[in-house]
Amino acid sequence: MTPLDPHALECLAAIVEEGGFERAATRLSITQSAVSQRLRTLEAQAGTVLIVRSRPLRPTAAGRLLLRHAMQLRLLRADLDHDLHELAPGAASAREEERISIAVNADSIATWALPALTPLVTAGLPLEIIADDQEFTQVWLREGQVLGCVTALPQALRGCKVVPLGVMPYVAVAHPAYAAAHAPRGLTAHGARSMAFIAFNRKDELQARFVRRAFRLPRVALNQRFVPSAEGQVQAVLAGWGACVVPELQVRSLLAAGTLVDLAPGTVLPVELYWHCWNLDSGVLDSLTRALTEAAAQALVAPA
Helix, strand or coil: CCCCCHHHHHHHHHHHHHCCHHHHHHHHCCCHHHHHHHHHHHHHHHCCCCEECCCCCEECHHHHHHHHHHHHHHHHHHHHHHHHHHHCCCCCCCCHHHCEEEEEEHHHHHHHHHHHHHHHHHCCCCEEEEEECCCCHHHHHHCCCCCEEEECCCCCCCCEEEEEEEEEEEEEEECHHHHHHHCCCCCCHHHHHHCEEEECCCCCCHHHHHHHHHHCCCCCCCEEEECCCHHHHHHHHHCCCCEEEEEHHHHHHHHHHCCCEECCCCCCEEEEEEEEEECCCCHHHHHHHHHHHHHHHHHCECCC
16 A cells, blocks of 8 residues: 555544534645545555445544554654654644644543643643543544543553553532532432433433432433533532532532531542553653643542
């Protein structure tokens, strides 16, 4: 196979990341017809279709392979930029369109992950963080769209390494007025079925998992409202929308001030978190791994 055009590979990555040809053209500062031409050339070279023209667009199996290759080339350029910057601090930094993407669960973004990554971003790393549920961030890594992820899944993907980060304890909270009206004696198995719980999205199982764990129920059906933001969930609780299972780290000060109440004192849902990334010799990956593991050691609970 002849060498693949790096511009065409970056074009494939832009189409997938931006979700369309028009937005990819805008990001790459080329015409939409040029985007289509680069993709056709890459598909002709690969001998197969790389993008399924659906809504949303998605890469085929071959497309995912080439997308992973594009990400590896991007990582190599970022490593070179990192090394050059250490030798010559005034050297040009990586271009924005060659961003380094990782997937992080929304609760970690809202609590400990951003401070961990701030020094790297300040130093010039063109970082993109993709937020998702902790059970689904690994999908982004498996699809080749990110080079690492923070997830609750411990199993390593092929070609990747796993580093345990620690345990994030979750608690059930509500506004005092909501708790007085709907759970005057605290959370109960019967009361949980009639209360409103604020979930991140339809993939969020934390609310049901907490109730099942608290009352040893094999299954539970909850009345749920959806707010796709970790910070937004807390704001919804403060506004009296319902109860929510959130990281204790996120609401510690609100509980101490009495602004929120713990509906089930002494009951926590421990969620173990892991950092997965490609198993490559890379200064950028090493820096990301070191930053996340050091911050997690300070913010999270050590595994039992």
